[in-house]
Amino acid sequence: MSASIAPMGASPQAAPPNALVLDALIIGAGFSGLYQLHALRDRLGLAAQVLEAGDGVGGTWYWNRYPGARCDSESHSYAYYFSDDLLQEWTWSERYPGQAEILRYLNFVADRLDLKRDIRLGRRVTEARYDAAANLWRVRTANGEAYAATFLITAVGCLSSANIPDIPGLQDFAGRWYHTGQWPHEGVDFTGKRVGMIGTGSTGIQAAPVIAAAAAHLTVFQRTANYSIPARNAPLTDDFKQWARDNTAELRRIMHLTPNGHPFTIADRSAHDVSAEERQAIYQAAWDKGGLQFRAAFRDLLQDKAANDTASDFLRAKIREIVKDPETAAKLANIDHGFATKRPPIDTGYFETFNRDNVALVDVRATPIERITKAGIQTRDGQEYPLDIIVFATGFDAMTGSLLKLNIHGRDGLALREAWQAGPRTYLGLQVPGFPNLFTITGPGSPSVLCNMPVPIEQHVEWIAECIRHLRANGLTRIEAQPDAAERWVAHVNAAANATLLPQAGHSWYLGANVPGKPRVFMPYAGGMARYREVCAGIVERGYEGFKLTG
Numbered sequence: 315m316s317a318s319i320a321p322m323g324a325s326p327q328a329a330p331p332n333a334l335v336l337d338a339l340i341i342g343a344g345f346s347g348l349y350q351l352h353a354l355r356d357r358l359g360l361a362a363q364v365l366e367a368g369d370g371v372g373g374t375w376y377w378n379r380y381p382g383a384r385c386d387s388e389s390h391s392y393a394y395y396f397s398d399d400l401l402q403e404w405t406w407s408e409r410y411p412g413q414a415e416i417l418r419y420l421n422f423v424a425d426r427l428d429l430k431r432d433i434r435l436g437r438r439v440t441e442a443r444y445d446a447a448a449n450l451w452r453v454r455t456a457n458g459e460a461y462a463a464t465f466l467i468t469a470v471g472c473l474s475s476a477n478i479p480d481i482p483g484l485q486d487f488a489g490r491w492y493h494t495g496q497w498p499h500e501g502v503d504f505t506g507k508r509v510g511m512i513g514t515g516s517t518g519i520q521a522a523p524v525i526a527a528a529a530a531h532l533t534v535f536q537r538t539a540n541y542s543i544p545a546r547n548a549p550l551t552d553d554f555k556q557w558a559r560d561n562t563a564e565l566r567r568i569m570h571l572t573p574n575g576h577p578f579t580i581a582d583r584s585a586h587d588v589s590a591e592e593r594q595a596i597y598q599a600a601w602d603k604g605g606l607q608f609r610a611a612f613r614d615l616l617q618d619k620a621a622n623d624t625a626s627d628f629l630r631a632k633i634r635e636i637v638k639d640p641e642t643a644a645k646l647a648n649i650d651h652g653f654a655t656k657r658p659p660i661d662t663g664y665f666e667t668f669n670r671d672n673v674a675l676v677d678v679r680a681t682p683i684e685r686i687t688k689a690g691i692q693t694r695d696g697q698e699y700p701l702d703i704i705v706f707a708t709g710f711d712a713m714t715g716s717l718l719k720l721n722i723h724g725r726d727g728l729a730l731r732e733a734w735q736a737g738p739r740t741y742l743g744l745q746v747p748g749f750p751n752l753f754t755i756t757g758p759g760s761p762s763v764l765c766n767m768p769v770p771i772e773q774h775v776e777w778i779a780e781c782i783r784h785l786r787a788n789g790l791t792r793i794e795a796q797p798d799a800a801e802r803w804v805a806h807v808n809a810a811a812n813a814t815l816l817p818q819a820g821h822s823w824y825l826g827a828n829v830p831g832k833p834r835v836f837m838p839y840a841g842g843m844a845r846y847r848e849v850c851a852g853i854v855e856r857g858y859e860g861f862k863l864t865g
């Protein structure tokens with residue numbers, strides 16, 4: 315326990331007898347939680363602690379240890395930019411950081427900033443209740459501990475609640491099964507095994523080539539065919555490493571300027587501004603370069619359907635070019651949505667994997683999975699695929715799943731689950747009316763998952779820390795988003811989404827469509843990170859417009 319704990323802003327007697335009373339309690343020790351702890355404890359001097367369900371820090375990168383797990387953001391941008399010291403002291407080894415390296419990085423940061431002494435591992439939060447009389451959040455964990463804090467900050471990530479589809483018969487399966495987001499730490503030995511993998515999102519597309527190389531046989535069960543751009547991962551040269559170290563200020567500037575927080579700008583030309591030959595050459599150059607930058611080839615790929623079609627057609631043609639069996643190629647290229655209207659994956663040899671003799675593709679849109687049997691997976695046409703291992707690369711109950719699991723109750727016992735029955739309603743993705751002093755880092759209604767994540771995380775952490783500093787400096791103890799401000803923000807989030815092609819991919823997890831029964835609401839803010847940053851700053855300048863601050 316930290317020696318720095320001291321009650322503040324509320325009477326410690328009001329907490330349950332065994333509760334630890336803090337200024338701030340942070341849930342989650344990933345990218346967000348680590349920085350939030352540093353910002354509150356070390357910059358503001360608050361008594362703050364982190365509760366983390368895992369047995370180590372790292373969040374997403376602690377849990378997602380599936381084969382091929384790697385970030386799609388380039389490593390020189392996938393880092394904390396709040397500290398020049400950290401930037402200078404850490405060196406990435408590859409163009410895209412792998413899971414193990416990111417986990418080492420986050421441990422390095424936690425050690426370097428001496429954060430671990432205030433992080434309580436193995437604490438899964440089971441309940442958080444606001445006690446209005448004491449102005450305290452009372453939090454309980456699965457191991458029976460109780461905490462109380464003036465401010466409760468969720469840093470639980472947007473993609474951390476595993477979506478395991480309810481396919482009949484799973485309990486009868488005689489083999490082993492795994493969800494990619496809950497991967498065993500000791501790894502999985504695929505040698506000699508017949509593996510079935512369900513899902514062709516970013517995760518499945520990364521995992522398939524690695525599993526295929528190790529297993530006796532891999533069957534990929536594809537429901538929605540997907541685009542993918544080659545990542546073209548490679549070790550970083552010493553020159554590049556030096557360049558990145560020498561240009562941190564400029565990189566930070568660009569990442570703050572661009573809509574998605576990446577270290578590259580979007581071309582200032584329409585796909586219609588150039589001839590068909592020029593367009594082809596531009597796409598080919600972007601394909602050769604690899605990575606998410608492909609999306610930045612033209613400014614209107616996500617706004618104009620005809621522009622988007624040009625990119626989609628180019629990428630479908632690439633699939634047909636790479637995959638030798640025409641029938642398999644046709645299934646892989648039978649993509650029913652525009653490029654990047656669902657989160658675009660990047661890959662290392664994904665489509666090439668289907669040229670291997672030990673890999674098969676099953677189109678479960680045409681022949682849906684009927685049940686899991688003792689021996690494997692059975693599809694509606696009566697075909698049974700015998701398997702030793704099933705890998706669920708089936709994604710997450712994104713953005714709201716992990717928040718709802720916390721079992722949060724605000725003023726007058728209002729359950730977050732009830733408040734969000736028709737979908738998440740937030741102000742800026744930072745606060746929810748009825749839940750005073752609760753902040754949600756990269757919550758629904760903020761740019762979050764549409765960005766290179768450390769950028770929105772840093773902005774939220776800093777906004778929250780500044781807000782708490784402001785409250786304390788002014789003798790205030792409570793902040794709550796106002797319902798009319800949240801209504802306006804939700805309308806703005808919808809309008810921003812509708813100004814793009816993003817909501818047109820009807821089965822995307824951005825809309826919650828991957829989880830049966832989840833309300834279909836476009837959850838992230840599509841207006842761009844730079845614009846969002848300005849909106850948040852303006853609200854502060856106007857005296858926390860839309861929030862009610864009380865003492």
Ligand code: NAP
Nearest residue numbers: 384385386479513514515516517518537538657707708709
């Ligand atoms: P995802 O994008 O939601 O993909 C899940 C896949 O499983 C989809 O192909 C989905 O099909 C399929 N699926 C789900 N339920 C199914 C069912 N009952 N039957 C058959 N198929 C089913 O999940 P993800 O691949 O884990 O990626 C989630 C997000 O995490 C990404 O979009 C990205 O933001 C992040 N991520 C990032 C990286 C990276 O940076 N490298 C890597 C992995 C993940 P439908 O499309 O038809 O629903």
